[in-house]
Amino acid sequence: MTPLAPVVLVAGNPNSGKSTLFNALTGSRARVANYPGVTVDRISAPLTTKDGRVIELVDLPGTYSLSARSREEQIAVDALLGRGLPAPRAVVVAVDAAALGRALFLVIEILATGVPVVIALNMSDEAARDGIAIDVARLAAMTGAEVVRTVATRGEGIAALAAAIARAAARPASDAPFLDRPDALNLDIAELEAAILEERVLDRHGAARAWATWLLLSLDDQGGDDLLGIPPRLRTLTLAIRDRAAAAGRNVDLEIISSSYRRVDTLVDAVVRRSPGTSRSLTDRLDSVLTHRFAGGVVFAVVMMLVFQALFSWSEPAIAFVESRVAGAQALVTAALPPGPLTDLLVDGVIAGVGNVVVFVPQIGLLFLFIGLLEDSGYLARVAFVIDRLMRSVGLHGRAFVPMLSGFSCAVPAVMATRTIESRTDRLLTMLVLPLMSCSARLPVYVLVTATVLAPGARAGVFSAGAVLLFAMYMLSVVAALAAAAVLRRTVLKGPGATLVLELPPYRLPSVRVLFFNVWQRVRSFLIDAGTLILALTIVLWALLSYPRAPAGAGPGEELRQSFAGRLGHAIEPAIAPLGFDWRIGVGIIGAFTAREVFVSTLAIVFDIESADPVNEPLRDALRAATWPDGRRLMTPLTGVSLMVFFVLACQCMSTIAVVRRESGTWRWPIFMFAYMTALAYGASLFVYQVGSRLGLGIG
Amino acid sequence: MTAKPGSLAALPVGGSAVVCRVRGDRAVVRRLLEVGLVPGTKVTMRRIAPLGDPIELRVRNFALSIRRSEALGIDIE
Numbered sequence: 001m002t003p004l005a006p007v008v009l010v011a012g013n014p015n016s017g018k019s020t021l022f023n024a025l026t027g028s029r030a031r032v033a034n035y036p037g038v039t040v041d042r043i044s045a046p047l048t049t050k051d052g053r054v055i056e057l058v059d060l061p062g063t064y065s066l067s068a069r070s071r072e073e074q075i076a077v078d079a080l081l082g083r084g085l086p087a088p089r090a091v092v093v094a095v096d097a098a099a100l101g102r103a104l105f106l107v108i109e110i111l112a113t114g115v116p117v118v119i120a121l122n123m124s125d126e127a128a129r130d131g132i133a134i135d136v137a138r139l140a141a142m143t144g145a146e147v148v149r150t151v152a153t154r155g156e157g158i159a160a161l162a163a164a165i166a167r168a169a170a171r172p173a174s175d176a177p178f179l180d181r182p183d184a185l186n187l188d189i190a191e192l193e194a195a196i197l198e199e200r201v202l203d204r205h206g207a208a209r210a211w212a213t214w215l216l217l218s219l220d221d222q223g224g225d226d227l228l229g230i231p232p233r234l235r236t237l238t239l240a241i242r243d244r245a246a247a248a249g250r251n252v253d254l255e256i257i258s259s260s261y262r263r264v265d266t267l268v269d270a271v272v273r274r275s276p277g278t279s280r281s282l283t284d285r286l287d288s289v290l291t292h293r294f295a296g297g298v299v300f301a302v303v304m305m306l307v308f309q310a311l312f313s314w315s316e317p318a319i320a321f322v323e324s325r326v327a328g329a330q331a332l333v334t335a336a337l338p339p340g341p342l343t344d345l346l347v348d349g350v351i352a353g354v355g356n357v358v359v360f361v362p363q364i365g366l367l368f369l370f371i372g373l374l375e376d377s378g379y380l381a382r383v384a385f386v387i388d389r390l391m392r393s394v395g396l397h398g399r400a401f402v403p404m405l406s407g408f409s410c411a412v413p414a415v416m417a418t419r420t421i422e423s424r425t426d427r428l429l430t431m432l433v434l435p436l437m438s439c440s441a442r443l444p445v446y447v448l449v450t451a452t453v454l455a456p457g458a459r460a461g462v463f464s465a466g467a468v469l470l471f472a473m474y475m476l477s478v479v480a481a482l483a484a485a486a487v488l489r490r491t492v493l494k495g496p497g498a499t500l501v502l503e504l505p506p507y508r509l510p511s512v513r514v515l516f517f518n519v520w521q522r523v524r525s526f527l528i529d530a531g532t533l534i535l536a537l538t539i540v541l542w543a544l545l546s547y548p549r550a551p552a553g554a555g556p557g558e559e560l561r562q563s564f565a566g567r568l569g570h571a572i573e574p575a576i577a578p579l580g581f582d583w584r585i586g587v588g589i590i591g592a593f594t595a596r597e598v599f600v601s602t603l604a605i606v607f608d609i610e611s612a613d614p615v616n617e618p619l620r621d622a623l624r625a626a627t628w629p630d631g632r633r634l635m636t637p638l639t640g641v642s643l644m645v646f647f648v649l650a651c652q653c654m655s656t657i658a659v660v661r662r663e664s665g666t667w668r669w670p671i672f673m674f675a676y677m678t679a680l681a682y683g684a685s686l687f688v689y690q691v692g693s694r695l696g697l698g699i700g
Numbered sequence: 701m702t703a704k705p706g707s708l709a710a711l712p713v714g715g716s717a718v719v720c721r722v723r724g725d726r727a728v729v730r731r732l733l734e735v736g737l738v739p740g741t742k743v744t745m746r747r748i749a750p751l752g753d754p755i756e757l758r759v760r761n762f763a764l765s766i767r768r769s770e771a772l773g774i775d776i777e
Contacts, residue, residue: 064734064735065734067730069727096762098762099760099761100761101736101760102735102736105734105736132761217730220726253726253729253730253733254722254738257730257733257734258739261738261741283763291747291749291750291756294750297750381765384765385765387751388754388765389753389754390751392767499727499766499767499770500754500765500766500767501731501735501765502754502764502766503764503765504763504764504765506763
């Protein structure tokens with residue numbers, strides 16, 4: 001594709017089949033990049049017209065309107081008006097033909113920019129089934145847009161759509177006013193439009209008018225938006241105009257949106273014919289079960305258990321396969337190269353680092369396969385509908401449920417899954433608390449600790465003491481996550497935007513192609529963006545644990561003990577001794593930053609144990625025998641509980657930090673998350689150990 | 701949460717009405733207006749979630765779910 005290929009955007013509401021349409025138009029030649037400054041994928045693909053010209057088709061994120069409060073939402077208007085991005089020659093708007101009365105609102109907003117528009121009346125088979133007939137010629141005449149009927153899932157109308165795109169892209173943009181607005185509003189818009197042209201932000205009248213309307217609708221009166229690229233003069237003028245209107249008793253937002261919807265209603269009245277007496281739809285019948293008071297709850301539990309089962313058990317063989325391949329590669333390189341620092345770097349830094357990245361792929365792939373299935377079939381919206389009441393009580397969105405649940409398996413895919421949440425505040429809140437959910441990598445730590453500190457067969461009432469402890473840790477993790485959400489919502493992430501405006505789309509069969517394309521895209525973006533960071537962090541940690549080198553002939557234990565990490569363990573001992581941890585546990589905690597289960601193998605090295613798996617007796621014996629210099633036992637049951645509590649609450653995971661960095665777009669949030677979780681873990685363990693010691697529980 | 705008459709939150713399941721005013725936080729109101737709940741629009745109360753909240757509406761031939769707290773700010777006639 002030449003860099004100068006004209007751009008045509010593909011816009012549309014969520015659930016309008018936009019992605020399927022994009023896929024049907026372009027085949028599988030899509031490229032994924034990032035919009036500058038935000039973590040939104042920019043998916044583009046070349047489209048060759050009949051006469052051999054190449055157009056670059058760009059998929060815009062799904063949206064109900066152009067107005068924005070965040071930079072992510074601002075992408076739509078910037079892309080349409082060509083601010084910081086190439087100006088589009090035309091825009092295809094994917095429209096759910098059955099819900100024209102809502103979908104045309106976005107069409108109207110885009111038509112108002114003057115850019116040539118192609119309306120794809122998608123899912124027109126569903127509309128026909130519902131008894132809805134649309135007068136295509138009339139819609140085209142009344143809007144000046146190309147209108148094409150499509151059924152993207154079956155490839156119907158795609159050739160006609162491609163031809164219409166080529167025609168539209170050859171037309172010039174229009175500057176004629178498209179909408180009837182109230183006179184006072186027209187004056188406001190004209191004043192702002194003139195200032196925009198003067199400031200040379202935009203040079204076309206139609207574009208400046210559309211941007212003026214957008215500014216009036218989007219800018220926050222208290223400056224609470226984080227929209228970019230707005231000259232201070234225009235910001236001041238916009239707010240002055242809004243103030244003036246408010247003083248005159250006018251509501252600018254209502255005027256803009258109502259006048260657009262008046263046009264929508266006029267169009268719908270003119271072009272939509274509905275045959276009366278259509279039977280109750282399939283979606284309606286399904287919903288009466290799936291959102292039923294009792295049956296709905298049962299289905300919900302079963303589906304969520306299935307997702308849970310898949311993440312926990314089905315990914316296991318794939319993870320084991322990755323791990324065995326990594327071990328194989330390490331053995332191969334160790335055998336092939338002469339021993340030395342370079343070989344060590346390659347084996348324990350680079351190959352281990354690549355392994356640390358790839359090992360997440362099975363879980364990410366499975367989670368996104370399930371989310372894709374749930375989302376595209378329409379059930380994910382029902383999940384939010386059913387569970388929102390509970391989630392809201394701690395300030396979370398109904399859509400946060402699936403990411404939180406996947407947090408029990410692994411925080412990395414779970415953080416990525418927060419993308420299904422629309423609002424940035426809701427999304428951030430979810431990704432900041434879900435690493436508190438007890439992930440499967442903590443399990444080996446719990447197992448080692450309980451098996452070490454509890455006598456075999458120890459019981460608490462009718463239950464085994466180990467089971468009670470384990471259950472308590474899971475409960476602690478859930479309570480901590482929900483409490484953290486409630487606190488963060490009231491402090492760091494407070495403010496409005498905590499709304500639920502959720503479309504419940506009709507149930508549909510997902511398109512396998514779109515499903516796998518989306519899974520691949522997620523995996524790919526993880527490998528490239530978060531993966532490189534995880535690889536780099538693995539190498540840094542490897543260096544910390546391996547340098548400076550011990551004198552020749554020293555064993556691995558000796559090497560680790562005198563490495564940076566070993567010294568760091570000693571250095572932090574005064575800080576962690578009040579939690580009941582000595583420097584050796586400190587080294588284990590540092591090592592666990594690679595991944596929590598590495599705690600076990602790091603401890604094994606510190607204690608000079610050859611093989612390290614959680615059920616390995618020598619390590620447990622060594623831990624049981626370990627003492628403080630004054631002869632007190634190190635691993636009392638109280639130390640064990642304190643250590644487990646620490647692992648529940650601490651952000652001991654560089655991959656989580658890397659993926660939060662990637663998904664939040666800044667270092668600010670992962671650093672904040674690391675700080676608050678570490679403080680929480682330290683405080684809780686300190687409380688457990690100190691109070692327990694005072695009560696005489698530490699002797700055990 | 702008790703809904704006063706004249707608010708969308710008080711509409712019984714199966715009932716229909718016309719939106720006459722949307723009140724509340726600006727960002728919330730704008731969002732509700734943009735998805736089509738503008739004055740003059742007909743809404744039907746379709747369903748209440750198993751836990752009593754949110755609610756499901758039929759607006760402009762699509763299914764929209766909002767919370768009761770948001771519905772309280774929507775006046776109907």
